[in-house]
Every structure is written in C-alpha cells, then in structure tokens.
Amino acid sequence: MVRSPSREETGLKKGPWTPEEDQKLIDYIQKQGSHGSWRHLPRIAGLNRCGKSCRLRWTNYLRPDIKRGKFSEEEEKLIINLHSMFGNKWSLISTKLPGRTDNEIKNYWNTHLKKKLLLMGIDPVTHRRRTDLELLANFPKLLSSSTNSSSFINSLMENTLGIQADTVQLARIQIMQVLFQVLLKTASFSSSSSSSSSSNPNAYSNLVLSNLLSSSQLPPLQTFSNNSNGSSVPLETSSFGESFQTPNHSHGFPVQNSENNSKQLLFHSNGNNMLASTESYSVDQKQDQIDLNETSAANSVNARAMDTLNLTELDDSDLSWKDVLDQIYW
DNA sequence: AAATAACTCAACCGCAGTAAA
DNA sequence: ATTTACTGCGGTTGAGTTATT
Numbered sequence: 001m002v003r004s005p006s007r008e009e010t011g012l013k014k015g016p017w018t019p020e021e022d023q024k025l026i027d028y029i030q031k032q033g034s035h036g037s038w039r040h041l042p043r044i045a046g047l048n049r050c051g052k053s054c055r056l057r058w059t060n061y062l063r064p065d066i067k068r069g070k071f072s073e074e075e076e077k078l079i080i081n082l083h084s085m086f087g088n089k090w091s092l093i094s095t096k097l098p099g100r101t102d103n104e105i106k107n108y109w110n111t112h113l114k115k116k117l118l119l120m121g122i123d124p125v126t127h128r129r130r131t132d133l134e135l136l137a138n139f140p141k142l143l144s145s146s147t148n149s150s151s152f153i154n155s156l157m158e159n160t161l162g163i164q165a166d167t168v169q170l171a172r173i174q175i176m177q178v179l180f181q182v183l184l185k186t187a188s189f190s191s192s193s194s195s196s197s198s199s200n201p202n203a204y205s206n207l208v209l210s211n212l213l214s215s216s217q218l219p220p221l222q223t224f225s226n227n228s229n230g231s232s233v234p235l236e237t238s239s240f241g242e243s244f245q246t247p248n249h250s251h252g253f254p255v256q257n258s259e260n261n262s263k264q265l266l267f268h269s270n271g272n273n274m275l276a277s278t279e280s281y282s283v284d285q286k287q288d289q290i291d292l293n294e295t296s297a298a299n300s301v302n303a304r305a306m307d308t309l310n311l312t313e314l315d316d317s318d319l320s321w322k323d324v325l326d327q328i329y330w
Numbered sequence: 331a332a333a334t335a336a337c338t339c340a341a342c343c344g345c346a347g348t349a350a351a
Numbered sequence: 352a353t354t355t356a357c358t359g360c361g362g363t364t365g366a367g368t369t370a371t372t
Contacts, residue, residue: 016340016366039357055358056341091360106361107339336370343363351355 013048017057021047025054026062060103067099071108079105080113084127 028045029035035058038051047054060066071079075097082093090102090109097105117124 014342037357051357052343053341059359060340088361102360103340111338332372334370334372336368338366338368339364340366341364344361346360347358349355349357351353 011048012042012050012053014053017061021049022057022062025058029058060101063101065099066101071100071112075100076113079109080117080127083109083113083124 024045024047025041028041035041035055038055041047041051041054042049045054049057078097079093082096086092088106090106094100094102094105114124117127122128
C-alpha cells in the first residue's frame, strides 16, 4: 500500500508521506487559512515535495472534511446511478457524495462496484444486461430447439437443397457445439474464479458456467411476446425479448412477473431498472413508440431485485426465443 | 508454514484547460 | 498570437496486505 521512497533528479521526495510531512502540510494550511499557491507552498512550508504532490496529499487524504470508512449501500447505489449517467466523470460524481474524493470513488468503482455489476450480469460500461452470456445460459434449450424441423432453415435445407433431415440436425448440433466451445474459451476456468479481479471481464461467465455444469437448474428462458393489444414495435432483440423505444426511456421489454402474473414493461432509465404495468403504457404505432405514463404505475427496482425476480415466458407469446435465434442466425 | 495469487488504494504520470505574462 | 505557469482530471502503477493453494 505504500511505495518505496525515491528521489527525482531534482532532489524532491516522492512516494509515501510521513506523519511529519503530513503535520507540516496541515500546520501550514491551517495557519494560512488556505493552501495559496501550491507551487510555492512546499518551499514555504519546509517540505521537500513538489506542489502537485502536496495538493494531492491534501485533497485526497488530509482535508478535514473527508469521510473515511466503508461506503454505505446508499452511496453504492448513488455511485452506480451517477456512473450510468456520467460515465468515468469521477470529479463530477464526487460532488454528489459529500466527503468522498474522486480518487476514492474511482478506486471503489474499479475494485468493488465493477465486479459487483459483472457478477449480476450487468455490463459496467453500458449498465445494461449482458446478452452474450445469457445465450450461453440458455444453451441446452437452444440445443433442444435445434431438433425442431419446422424452422425456415430446415425447410430450406431439406426441401430446396435436398439435404436429409438427420443431416440437417447433425449440422445444427455441430454448430451449437462450436458455439459452446467458443463461449467456453471466453470464460477463464480457474479454481479461484469467485474472486476474480475487476480486470477480469469473465466473472459472470464463470458464474454462469459453474451453474451450467454443476446443476440442471438453469436460469429461466426469457422470451418476448406482443403486448396486450398485439401491436409490438420491434427495434432490437435481447435476452429479455424485443425492445421498444420509449420517449423518455431508452428501451423497454415486455415481461410477465411470476409473482403476481402481471404483464409488465421492463426498462432501464438513468441507471435504474424500472417496471411498469400494462396499464401505464400504450403503444403508438405511427411513431413506433411506447408512451409511458410514469406517474401512474412505474416503479423502480434495484438491480439485485431484478436478478431474483422470476420473469417468465408469456402464454400468448407469438414468437419464442428459438424463433428469434432462427431469424438471426439461420 | 511457505509460496503464490489476488486485492487494495495512496501516489504518480501525463494530458487538457485556463489564466497570466 | 504565443508562451509559460498552474491546476484539475482520469488512467495507471506498484508496494503492502490478505486470501488461497
């Protein structure tokens, strides 16, 4: 945690500060009432340091209004929300957390929060759910779906190209195997995967793979359907299904909440995951938009709650996840 | 108990923006 | 208009600490 002392060619000291140096800096600033010119401060205060080093030591460590200790859950949530809005603007983020320095928040993000989001399956850069790894989690279902001979590709291969059905099935299974192997390679298998560092982007893939290989209890297949009046407006697909553009929110996904069997719209806004009931949104086909009445039924849920919420396939689904894959990959 | 790997965070570096000369 | 000095910011480093093998 402490660097070994070294000296630059100029003779100025670098590395960790001693308690004596800290006291000199504190005494000087308290006596003057302010730091004044950082460049001239070290000479006047009797410190063999550059002004930059003094400024950093004061702003990141010695300042009296600095809050020390662990980040609270509220602070964590705030940092995640602010990061989803501002990105790596640590200085800006720190202005919203009194007593916390940009350096401290940056370190906390890189060592804790990034890892936390990855383990929850959320991309810490985009703050959206990682869809590539959910594809892996749904691998067995994809594999079973490959036996469906009614798909377009099967029809094409069998009827148009004259390839036998069993050959088609074998080819599809082989493709699935290749896909599985590629995904396996992207995940680092190590016995200590649970403690993977923030620099390891494969933490979630390790988690998914562990679940996949150790148990047959796989995450529920999440498919999409048209909304209540059957006028869905597809813009893109994801593991949550077809997304919708909303006026104030980037994307919405129609889902069914198994807790109360209600049909809801899941969307991501300003770093929050939000759920809206079917009563609180309507579809404008002309504008290819969903209009959301935010004041009525939209409620915010945190990312942890989202993970445990069992969002299941809708009964009136017109398209299955398999069909989406068919359209994309075949 | 020792070796190794992973994690933490204070401190440094370099760049960009701004003000003064 | 150009140069210089200074400050602030974000990315990175690396020694000490802790966890794992």
